[in-house]
Amino acid sequence: MKKISLLIFFLCSININSQTSLDYYFNGNLNFNPKIPKPSEVIGHKVGEWHVTHDKLVEYMYKVADASDRIKIHETGKTYEDRPLIILTVSSTENLKNIEEIRKNHLRLSSGEKIFNYDDMPAIVYQGFSVHGNEASASNASLLGIYYLAASLDKELLEILNNTVILFDPCLNPDGLQRFAYWANSNKSLTLNPDSNDREYSEVWPGGRTNHYWFDLNRDWLPVQLPESKARIKTYTEWMPNVVTDHHEMGTNSTFFFQPGVPDRVNPMIPINNQKLTEKIAGFHAEYLDKIGSLYYSKENYDDFYFGKGSTYPDINGSIGILFEQGSSRGHVQESQNGILTFPFTIKNQLTTILSTIKASSSIRVDLLKHMNNFYLESIDEAKNSKIKGIGFGNSSDKSSSYELAKILRTHKIKVNETVDGDYKYYVSLNQPKSKLIKAMFERTKKFKDSLFYDVSAWTFPLAFNLNYDFLKKDLNIIESNIKKPVGKVSSLSNYGYLIEPHDYNIPTLINRLLNNNIRVKSSSKKIFIKNKMYDYGSLFIPAVSQSKNSNEIHDIIVEISNETGIDINGLNGGYEDNIGFGSNSFTTINKPKIALIVGDGIRSYDAGEIWHLFDTRYKTLITKIDVRNINRVNLSKYSHIILPNYSGNQININKLKDYLDSGGNLIAYRGSINWLNRNKLIDIEFFSNNMNAKDVNYEDRGKFSGAQVIGGAIFNTKLDKSHPINFGIKSNYLPTFRNNTIFMKPDKNSFNNPITYTSNPLLSGYISKENNEMLKKSVPFKIKRYGSGKIFLFSDNTNFRAFWYGTNRLLMNSIYLSNKM
Template sequence: METNLKALMYKFSILFLCWLTPLFTSAQGPTPESFLGYPKASRFTYHHRIIAYYQEMARQHPTQMQLVEYGRTPEDRPLVVAILTSEKNFGSLEAIRKNHLSRIGLLPSPSKDPDIPIAWLSYNVHGNEASSANTSMQVLYRLLDPTNADSKRILDQSIVLIDPCSNPDGYARYTNWYNGVHSSPPDLTSFSREHREPWPGGRFNHYLFDLNRDWAWQTQHETKARIALYNRWMPHIHADFHEMGSNRSYYFPPAARPFHEAIRPWQKEFNEWIGTYCRKAFDQQGWSYFTRNEYDLFFPSYGDTWPTFNGAIGLTFEQAGDAKAGLALARPSHRDTLTLADRMEHHLTSSFATLEAMVDGKETLTKSFEEYYRLAAQKPEGLIKTYLIKYTGDKAQQEYVVQLLQRQDIQYGRPKKTQTLKVTNINDHQEATILIDSTDMLVSAYQPKSNLIRVLFESQPALEDSLTYDLTSWGLGYQLGLSLFASQEKIEQQPWPEATPIPLELGRNPYAYLVDWKGLGSVKFLSEALQKGLLIHTTNTALTIEGRDYNEGALIITRNGNPKKNLAETLSAMAVKHGVKLHSTTTGFATKGIDLGHDDILAIKTPKIVVIAGEGISPTSYGEIWHYFETQIQYPLTTVPLSSLEKVPFTEIDVLILPNGDYTQDFSPSTYSKIQDWVIQGGKLIAMESATGIFLNNSELGHTKKEPESVIPPNPLQPYNKKTRTAISQTTPGSFFKVDFDHSHPMAFGWEGPYYALIRQAYQRNFLKDGWNVGYLNEDNYRAGFVGADLAPQLTNTLLYGVKEVGRGSIIFMMDDPLFRGMLYKGQILYGNAVFR
């Protein structure tokens, strides 16, 4: 009854809003309501209609608004930013932009004019936090309303960029679903279908990546496109609009601790200054809110922190809502109904509070921003003045680094001369003496983005409080497995050379072509070769033929096995494309190792690969696998829902991947026995993280869990107010460990130097007694990041990657995710080995 009453009240409130809103087109352009044809907050507007509204407003305001399409999503939706300012500023927009970049040293030309503050407002990076994109239309309308004195003042004194929806594919996934299922009027009952979003949810983008964890590494197309435009504008303020649990209130600055130490005092002060504007507005309305809690400024790949390390004031706003909230939801504990109208009103209010705080504090903001960049280039913080990346012979890895630095607008070069230097190894903090030459890369701290460089490269960020929201270590040396060193000297450098193809070493009429198995490039080469139908062999032992050494895992393409006329041209083009070195030999005779006709020279099958997805499976774990196959190594992958696993024709597949997930509902004994039979017949099963639990303690396919060596008894006198801190002693938010490998096993072929895993959980597996312990943690493998005191002992002497041969097939256990967020370079090689070898 009460629910029905609330539904009626909701209907009336919509009608009331309708009556209040002028439904006409005026000089300031149509209201969102009149353009869309329905009252404010009565529906979630489809993404294409939001874009249409922005296009209409740009058409009606040609002297104040520019709509820039900065990319298209994987599902071909436009990514747009609206640039707004006064007519006067608009006339010299490009000059203002260039002047701004000159003032902070990112353009060489001299700056002539004082700086104008620039704000960038991003809505809906998480697709199912759908009040944000809907609010963005209201923000646009109000900013362009000539009768609104506050808006006029803002646009006279600043430039405002609005990204109405940073994650269009996720937003469309959520809103298309919601609009198709909700009742009219909306059902306020929390357990109704419309409040239960189905798998995989709209939070993530097309490949099910969390775009609000992707700013620093930029693995996703949307992020790359956005940051290219961001670097053209380098805003003073970046505000990211989110939603959190539907039972909460509203979060705005001041931000929560821990703060990263690279954040400057003036940035904290301005963050607080914006907080005072939000506070005032919310207090006036009597709206609930909280500050300084949970949403910290530490991990650098968020939409608040990455801009912060680029000198901006990075802000997060969180409204109660999320997918659970729908258009309206009863909240008995609050004795209210959470409506889309309320959620939009709150985000609209904080958007304007931010812009008003910016223009009121514009002198401080622009001066401090300039000073930040001046100091960064002239007096970089910290002891490290030059970062050195030793070349290991992996061209693909070096190109990976080049791309990552270029996308962040970071300058790099190579040493001017060959020299011996005393340095520190950043990954293990040991002093070292190294010889550097022109193949190595240098990144100087004397440049405008030196604060960002320091954060991206640091291996042990100082954590002032271990209660934090995400990873506590992320150093590029670990992520990419680089041989990374630091010098306290400024080292002379010269420009990085233009990329030149690796020369091919091909003789006439060869017996075979060979490619070393080195780096992600060789995995991509193999993927393409198999799809082209080439017969590829490989060796598990190193070889020497005609005086040249080939490593374990090298690929062999014989002329007789591939009787195509244009084999040399095909292979050459592939080698150039993937950055690998192609060699040829006139003989199959090896002076060391085994001859090319030996039984142990093995043909690589072109595997049919199936991955499991759907309800129960971690969307991000599945998404990482999908992204890896589709965009990284470009190899076909067949996806099957977990609920249909039993019906899969197992005889047709070679590799079955079980991503991280909860398999308790859909993994029946008969599915288990089908998989077991298939493995015995020659199938390869890859079980990742919690999927490995399916096979625990099974005598044939299984492995076992470690018994804890000593159990720490819980403290019965634990104070109540310490409960959160007690809980984190069992966790790690993500920490780097160096992995020990059996490099004679094919799963550990193909990279030089150390491999670091990003550990987020202890699965506590014993070493396999009847299998291959390929990668494992010993006593002293911890490198960086927070690990709870009770968890640390569980991360020693434990298996991470194991292979168990069963019948003619095998099962691979991965207690760690090598594809985590697509950010680990060597993990992608390891995964390629697991699939193809």
């Protein structure tokens, strides 16, 4: 056995050394311009020998751009960790001289103008790499890809460059790539070890897949909440590429996947011609991979449904999106069911499809250009012939959420205007080229060909923001100007106090700013009526007296806060109103919280990251991240509130949490944490469960049977008890919630303990099986349980999904600021 192991190590060492040469990657075709620097001359090692770090990757890209007249490079933005996001524009020298003219001419394809002559139009190709940082073969292959584009003297490439403009994005996720490169390199043995149990192949939490705040950047193409996505979509909309490639990795035991995906799981809004062209391009990938003897497959596993992914967003924009998935070595060399998988081999497959993509795009250039032009001509025709003229959304009670949705639309270059119609804040006409994208963002869907989804089945944006909206048969009167960020106002200086309506999204920001300035603020548990105007449950009162600051100082501070948050603040003349006085016990003081977030092994990093991001970037509120490994030595009593995201581990000392709750602490638990708390006897709740048995289901279809019972992501309607503090500030009696789990909590026997319930027909958009829907109707998504002197707030639904589910963020913030009212 020892001899076999030594032989494997020896062969791995020999194999990987021979595989890192340019001769290996380019199959002996080394006709390169010697003036262009090779990757190894800049990054300090051969490609595939080590994992390239992002700083070296960027350095090489700039060096190549400086040396080549085929490339222009510019920075498009910065990540949260201040790393540069870059794009290299690659084409023939002649094309680059006229690049702005080419860009403007190309945009005519998507303007609604009928194009008759495509002779002088290059196809635009966007190639993106490693949106998941630990899928590193893609960005490492980009080193070789850009070297080939800059240095190759092959006549075929020169023709391709005449026919195309390539937008080359070498790393979509710099922070994640850097994190993973550090891990893989620091755990690499000089004698390469392919044993999958080696530490090299098991990253520590949270891993390199995600960005700084632990988001999956490949789900943010539509919501565009993150800086990496904003930079990417800006480039996208400035060019409107014809082909977009998205290079990924998958499990080590897999081979190589390219689209098309599963035929029955294509979003019906994607035109048939899109799939035909995808199939045509696939023929080029197959040809190129066949030449190097690599195994591959398509039309399985992956779908084209959610438009927020990098390979599907292009499809609703008149382009052809293509997903590549390479079996991952997750380090430098690893055993797999297909034999020893080396890092250089994975890089070579990625490189091969870089080349097959540009060859295909050049070869079917006219087909791609016609497809885009026809897509937008059809969009305009459909809009003109439709009874629906546009969509009105938003209202004055929550100006901030309305503005944030309008801003997302503008990011996608969708025309949206403020309206003078009092029923809505904004209007989006469908009489514009991107009408199909608008529909994809606003429509609800409940009927599907298939019950399996690779990602979510619904993402209706106004529901995510909890905004009223309607499809209208008549255009609204609009204000012809750029949309502006709401600015609040303070009605007057008051020596008595100030009253604030509770409905705006930025109310938690306002509360935090007040508390940080040591200004006392109170929340009302009753409705307030002043001169025939009703102030809802949860309205805020700022006394001007008995504060640490005088009335002038308070006024100056709240003017600044009002301007920042866009919230109007009303100065009061006195304290006796129609129903209660402001000295009533119905007004309770909001205490400044000290918040901890449990992170680490067993916690789903996406869920933790969404919460960290919410507090840190949106509400500017301090939150302390405590690793599960350190809980035993942390004094938890320092924290008024502890948030436990989706958890399924075994490292948390349950007795520490019991002591914390016994002494009056507040624990907020999400999703899987509910099951964990129940198992460990901190709560005692009952669940509805789906105990279906398969009947007449054969072995091959067993996955479809179980998959049909998965809630991958759908939107459900809930009814609110608005007098309960958890719902303060939510204007409507109903609230759309996002759910992607099958945790069904049974309701309390007392109705007042069920402040949020599902409606009798809860599905608003997306897929849920009949069996799960029946259980959902009877369940509740929120509970409060008591333990000792403490409280446990239980959320079965994700109130912070992917940073764009604005509508339910308030539930979490109420459980922080209003916990003493519940």
